[in-house]
Amino acid sequence: MRGKFLTPHRISPAPHLNPLVRQHCVFGASPKGRGGLAPSPLGGAPAPRGAGRVGMRGRWFDCADQISDNTSMGSLMSSMKTRQRIFSALIGFSMLFVLSGNSNAAEKIFIKEYTYQASEIDSKVTSRAQALEQAKRLVLEELGTYLISKTEVKDFAISSDKITVLTAGVVQTEIFDEKWDGKEYYLKARITADPDKVAKAIDKLRKDEGKTKELEDAKKRADDALEEIARLKAELDVVKDDKSKQLEYANTVNTLSATDWFEKGLAFGKSEDYDNAIEAFSQAIEFEPYYVVAYIVRGVAYNMKGQYDRAIKDYNKTISLKPDYAEAYHFRGVAYANKDQYDKAIKDYNKAISLKPDYAEAYYVRGNAYYMKDQYGKAIEDFNKAISLKPDYGLAYFGRGLAYSMKREYKKAIADSKKACELGDVGGCFLESEMTK
Known part of the structure; x- marks a missing residue:
């Protein structure tokens, strides 16, 4: 069903x-x-x-x-x-707001390009990941500037940085041109969106602390990765043959790639394209096998497709990586409820509430389970x-x-x-x- x-x-x-x-x-x-x-x-x-x-x-x-x-x-x-x-x-996560309406009459296109200068330790893969991150930031900032000057966003009393963070959860960034010559990685990115609809979506999103935190955490992951990349580059300039640092560098760049796929998954999810969302989250996990949040949101995508056992498997993995994660118990409980296993659902809701006593949504879903049990x-x-x-x-x-x-x-x-x-x-x-x- x-x-x-x-x-x-x-x-x-x-x-x-x-x-x-x-x-x-x-x-x-x-x-x-x-x-x-x-x-x-x-x-x-x-x-x-x-x-x-x-x-x-x-x-x-x-x-x-x-x-x-x-x-x-x-x-x-x-x-x-x-x-x-x-x-x-x-x-606390993802899954944001679908931009309503079918008309594209008010859509605008924002384009930015970036050229990454590869170092001796860079490959095509690591160069592309860093070029992509910078190009995305530039085009999101340009859209954010437009929103502040031309839409209701100017009245929201939030910083331009936060607008950029929230915008990343509302729009898709498309890469439509890229070149690699062994020394430079050139990449051009664009966003096509209706600014007024984006503004309305941001207005809803900023009022949800959980979703906002999820996007802020993703941005922080990318920021931290860029800082770590810069540090490792400096160290490898001195000791180029340090294999452990080379591996650390590659793994840190993978964090950027994982974050990019994660954000793509969120965008697919908000447009209810759950197959592509699952694929994107799976790619994120491939780049970073311990990406806890990626497992839980992939579980939600499976849940939306009615694949409850797969959802439960992802929630189990989340809990194995982070046993005190209240949200994982909450959503595993929802999956059990979908299978009419209300006692198991209630047990998980109880655990979520014990970990997070002010978890209103957990009380709500537990109330639903009790309702179903008469x-x-x-x-x-x-x-x-x-x-x-x-x-x-x-x-x-x-x-x-x-x-x-x-x-x-x-x-x-x-x-x-x-x-x-x-x-x-x-x-x-x-x-x-x-x-x-």
Whole structure:
């Protein structure tokens, strides 16, 4: 079931059904047994439970045999297309924001070139890696300067360096010309993007501390690698035949290549091209086998493709490299939940929370797991905690509203769905509409 528990899920309004049957289909028991809706862990909308499921492009409809093909369903499905998915909600990492819209009328092209002067210890590979890093920086800086002067970014009150860092998480840098003559590596890079859309994506991104930190960490990795490369070059100028330092130099340059592939993977991920994202993250890991973050984001890409066992394998590797990594337990728990292994999921969520007590998202997904186990009281407790840690957490209000509805506390359910709607959660708006009919 591709995207199960992760992708947008919706229930048809089924306006032709009587109120009782509509209630069964939306938030009560399914006609063939207990069921209802389970809020998906990071995708936000409910995942139907019980019999009678029909998959439609990753969205699941309960009571499907009772739902006619009508305009309201089509409109509902259309309105769900922009629903945020887990790949854009990775805690502390990647996965950023898709630039919406199909028109390229407002796109601009930014081009920069760089020539790297190879030293005696450089090969074509090490020369290209360093030329690529510098060319990317130049073109990102040029785009950043344009954003500051021509778009709403000028009002964000953040430094130009930070704008460059955030921009790297929003756009793809394309290399369209390169030459190597044994002494110099020439490379030309360009970015094609709609500046206004980039500005809006940056505005969203800067408000997410986890994603911002992930990009800042990637930038720091590259900065540190460049400093180390400069140091090793200076030492090798004195002792050219030091094999250990030559190996260290090559490995440090590999860090630049790994970071480049990692950033490519993020860009593929935000455009939901998970096959290429997986390939890019795999390349990053090939250059740097202990690249912890690359394993976890590749796991998320596998998760989005419904390849949960592969995702779990990557999360296991992450945990073996960094046993105190709360996010790895969190996302392994999500993978287990996708396999309907809720006890294993809860165990991982417990571990994530023990490592990071203020982890609102971990409380939220644990609440979902309890919901799926029909433990609505525990689910509500976790949604309460998530909301206390993150008061504007629309998904948590929505999940709590669903749990209240299962306990037949409808006034509370309506209040929570209304709050979720006010916070921009589409599922909350729909649930409120259904419950107040």
